[in-house]
Amino acid sequence: MLGVRNATLALSRVNERLFFGVIGFVGVLVVWETTAQLGLYRKSLLSTPSAIWRAALTDFANGSMAPHITTSLSEFAAGFAIAMAVGIPLGLLIGSFRRVDYLFNGLLAGLNATPNVALIPLIILVAGIGYEAKVVVVFLSAFFSVVVTTFTGVSTTAARHLDITRSFGGSRWLAFRTVVLPSTFPFILSGTRIGLGRALVGVVSAEIISANQGLGFYISLYGTFLDTARVMLGIIIFGVFGVVIGEGLRILERRFEVWRPDLHR
Amino acid sequence: MTVATSPAFRTIHPRVRKPRPALMRWYRRNERVVLSVAGVVLFFVVWEIGSAAGFVDKFFFSSPSAIATAGASEVTKARFWDDVRITALELVVGTGASVVLAVPLGIFIGWYRRLSLTFDPWLNFFNALPRVALVPLVVLWFGLDWNMKAVVVFLGGFFAIILPTVEGVRTVERHLLDVSRSFRASSRLIFTSLVIPGTLPFIVSGLRIAVGRVLAGVVIGEFYAQTQGIGVMIYKAEASLQSDRMLFGVLIFTVLGIVLYESVGAAERYFQRWRPVREDEA
Secondary structure, eight states: OHHHHHHHHHHHHHHHHHHHHHHHHHHHHHHHHHHHHTTSSOHHHHOOHHHHHHHHHHHHHTTSSHHHHHHHHHHHHHHHHHHHHHHHHHHHHHHHSHHHHHHHHHHHHHHHHSOGGGGHHHHHHHHTTSHHHHHHHHHHHHHHHHHHHHHHHHHTSOHHHHHHHHHTTOOHHHHIIIIIHHHHHHHHHHHHHHHHHHHHHHHHHHHHHSOSSSHHHHHHHHHHTTOHHHHHHHHHHHHHHHHHHHHHHHHHHHHTGGGOOOOOO | OOTTTSOSOOOOOOOOOOOOOHHHHHHHHTHHHHHHHHHHHHHHHHHHHHHHHTSSOHHHHOOHHHHHHHHHHHTTOHHHHHHHHHHHHHHHHHHHHHHHHHHHHHHHHHHSHHHHHHHHHHHHHHHHSOGGGGHHHHHHHHTTSHHHHHHHHHHHHHHHHHHHHHHHHHTSOHHHHHHHHHTTOOHHHHIIIIIHHHHHHHHHHHHHHHHHHHHHHHHHHHHHHOSSSHHHHHHHHHHTTOHHHHHHHHHHHHHHHHHHHHHHHHHHHHHHTTSOOOGGGO
16 A cells, blocks of 8 residues: 555656656746747847747758768767777876876866866867867867876775785786776766766867857857857757767766765766 | 694794985875976976977977966066956856856755756756857857856856755755754754755855866857957967967966866865765775
8 A cells, every 4th residue: 555655656756857847848938939929039139949940940951950960979979089098098097006196196187177178279270170170179178087087086996995905815907907997987987977068068169169060160150140040059959969968978877876986076 | 725834933023114214204295295296397397398309399389488488478468467357357257146146046946846847957958058059149149248258157157056056955854854844943944054054065066067167168258259358368379379378378277277176175175074984985
């Protein structure tokens, strides 16, 4: 009896979350559309959901949107893949040796604190305004957060577990494989999540500042034409992309949350 | 393991340790600081030597000494201080507004569960959205003046702070609330003694995220609008191929970033010191 009640209660809780979520989502859209149609503000400032929808239909149908999306996606994917491929092993390496960790600590913290978008002019100077430049921007945006969280993870491995491994005659390699790596994994995941967010900012910034293709370029181009509907469309696509990768990583993180120490970053 | 081979009793004499020289002892105690300073110094030395020897391209990456020279001549110019003032104004107004609005609003939204569920999708959307994508839109609304950059800064800070704040209020421990209510604590008392202290660490960790976003916001805003500010100085220096001046500008943001991160970190430690140390953290 009690079990049944709890189950229905839990179900209503889930539905409640969905219910109010949908209300909030739709409510804002309705208010947005009606206030704009009533002429409470100029439509060029915020566009309207219906206008954005029409813009989306035409741009996706005539294929003018696809190249922008694929350009942005491939810049993002290439830069981020390189950042992971270099950042994770480097972070593991630095974290595994105490003195190396100390040596790089200050330097990497400083580079991590630099707003990497400030380096965009330098990257344009070195790599031009093409594809490679954006890959470098994405790489730099994600790289430092991946390295820093990875080596933080390694250096916060519970010392007791390492001691135990050593007491039982385990080699350094065994300790690395069975103790350090699993306890660092959650950190690597959060580093990846933070890095993904920053990489997305990197790709947008680089494209808004100087590009001839890509979603960021699309936004800034139609911004200068005062075509707010298309500006909004670009923003929404970026937002959806951000939500999808953020949520994906969060699901992965939750899977490992059981032994994950708090890391608010 | 056979017992026979090892002697049954063995006296273990404590090893007499020679006292280490004072310098060595000092190094041992401060190894962490010494090495990380050494790392930074080494970085600059390699950079300097590299640009002098030619394996670092001076044209692109300049050299620490050239940056120092450029910086020294820069700080004597009135224009530079105007840039600093403008950037500081944008940062302070934008960040201030985001804290002043996000914290009370976040507490309000978080306090009413259904309200927080209603706002959830939009808050999450704006938090996941790279806010720099909003820059062209903000320009449409506010033009190119300093207040547009302040708005970009505000957007960076606002969502970073409001989300953890809502989360913090929402996760105030249920049973503590129940106990307070059972003892007929006024909502004012519940608020000041439960909600505020429980939410503070969340607000601070929101601030930590906000630091990076706020700085990125001001830089992007200034790159895009190019009126005045340190970001404009960086951009113009790049356009005229003065990499030393450009890197001096970047360095200002680096220092600012380190200072802000460190202060937020100090605040974080301060507000978390009452927490019991968990076993796996010890």
